Amino acid sequence: MKNERVYKMTFSKVYPLLxxxxxxKGRSKSEVDMVICWLTGYDDFGLQAQIVKNVDYETFFNEAPQINPNATQISGVICGHRVEEIQEPLMQKIRWLDKLIDELAKGKPMEKVLRS
Structure with missing residues (x-):
C-alpha cells in the first residue's frame, strides 16, 4: 500500500522539488531535464507534455519511450534501500531517478551521472 501512494504522486508536483x-547545490533545471530524459527516453517536449498532463509517477514511467539500458548501472543507497536490490520494477525506476538527482546535487560530473 505504501508503494501505491508513491506511484500515485503527481509527477508535476515532484518535478519542481527535483x-x-x-x-x-548549484546545478540547473536543464541538467535535471537532461538526467530525466536520459533515464526515461523522453525528449524535452515529451517531458514537458507529461508535466502539463499532470500524470502520476506510474503513468510517467509506463509511458516513457525507453528506459535507458545503462540504468542498470545505477547503484547505491537511496531512502535506506540499495537501488540495485529493489525488486518492484516501478519503484526501482523511481529510486533510480532519485539517485541520479542526488548524484547531480552532490556535484558529480554529468558524464558520471549519465553513466557514460
Missing part, C-alpha cells in the same frame, strides 16, 4: 534540490 529541480529545487539540484539548484540549491
Amino acid at each position: 529541480v529545487q534540490k539540484a539548484e540549491r
Whole structure:
C-alpha cells in the first residue's frame, strides 16, 4: 500500500522539488531535464507534455519511450534501500531517478551521472 501512494504522486508536483534540490547545490533545471530524459527516453517536449498532463509517477514511467539500458548501472543507497536490490520494477525506476538527482546535487560530473 505504501508503494501505491508513491506511484500515485503527481509527477508535476515532484518535478519542481527535483529541480529545487539540484539548484540549491548549484546545478540547473536543464541538467535535471537532461538526467530525466536520459533515464526515461523522453525528449524535452515529451517531458514537458507529461508535466502539463499532470500524470502520476506510474503513468510517467509506463509511458516513457525507453528506459535507458545503462540504468542498470545505477547503484547505491537511496531512502535506506540499495537501488540495485529493489525488486518492484516501478519503484526501482523511481529510486533510480532519485539517485541520479542526488548524484547531480552532490556535484558529480554529468558524464558520471549519465553513466557514460
